[in-house]
Amino acid sequence: MSADVLGTHDDEPEHSELGRMDVRVRALETVLTQKGYIDPAALDVLIDTYQTKIGPRNGARVVARSWVDANFHDWLMTDATAAIDSLGYAGRQGEHMIAVENTPSRHNLVVCTLCSCYPWPVLGLPPTWYKSAPYRSRVVRDPRGVLADFGVTLGDDVDIRVWDSTAEVRYLVVPQRPDGTQHLTESELAELVTRDSMIGTGFASHPESTK
Numbered sequence: 001m002s003a004d005v006l007g008t009h010d011d012e013p014e015h016s017e018l019g020r021m022d023v024r025v026r027a028l029e030t031v032l033t034q035k036g037y038i039d040p041a042a043l044d045v046l047i048d049t050y051q052t053k054i055g056p057r058n059g060a061r062v063v064a065r066s067w068v069d070a071n072f073h074d075w076l077m078t079d080a081t082a083a084i085d086s087l088g089y090a091g092r093q094g095e096h097m098i099a100v101e102n103t104p105s106r107h108n109l110v111v112c113t114l115c116s117c118y119p120w121p122v123l124g125l126p127p128t129w130y131k132s133a134p135y136r137s138r139v140v141r142d143p144r145g146v147l148a149d150f151g152v153t154l155g156d157d158v159d160i161r162v163w164d165s166t167a168e169v170r171y172l173v174v175p176q177r178p179d180g181t182q183h184l185t186e187s188e189l190a191e192l193v194t195r196d197s198m199i200g201t202g203f204a205s206h207p208e209s210t211k
């Protein structure tokens, strides 16, 4: 798979890496089930929960709260796990959260170079491209190039910081609050917070663009 594939980063299963991965996962699941290590019904419940009940709207609410509530913002930046937990978003793959904030001079970008570590309680399951080899390898070498593929261009004066997720630590990017949103309510602000903006491969939307 060439790095160019990253240019089309929609969730497209035909990009073969996931196909091969799917086959391997299925084979592994079969073996583990046969040996009695896992219960497929329990796995289905777990996957359904993270696919349909928990998703990036949780993270969006966290970000929106941090935009309107200075105390919550400070808490989020100093102890993200507890601050996020206070809104009811806790659990697997989110036990040790760190929030990193974008500013006019600093842009944060999250990856898992080893596999696909991702903050499930706030963002749900990772998009296909997040797990792809081109994203994982290129983000470290050429973050500006990867961002350009996602349509994000930053001035040379903006420092890009790449955070490598691990089994221990998961990151949530707090995007910059868009201009002209002073009149919006917290829930209206949450609507502007996209999944990609919380990974760092996008910006929060402008109010006009979501109308």
Ligand code: FE
Residues within 6 Å of the ligand: 112, 113, 114, 115, 116, 117, 118, 165, 166, 167
């Ligand atoms: Fe990982």
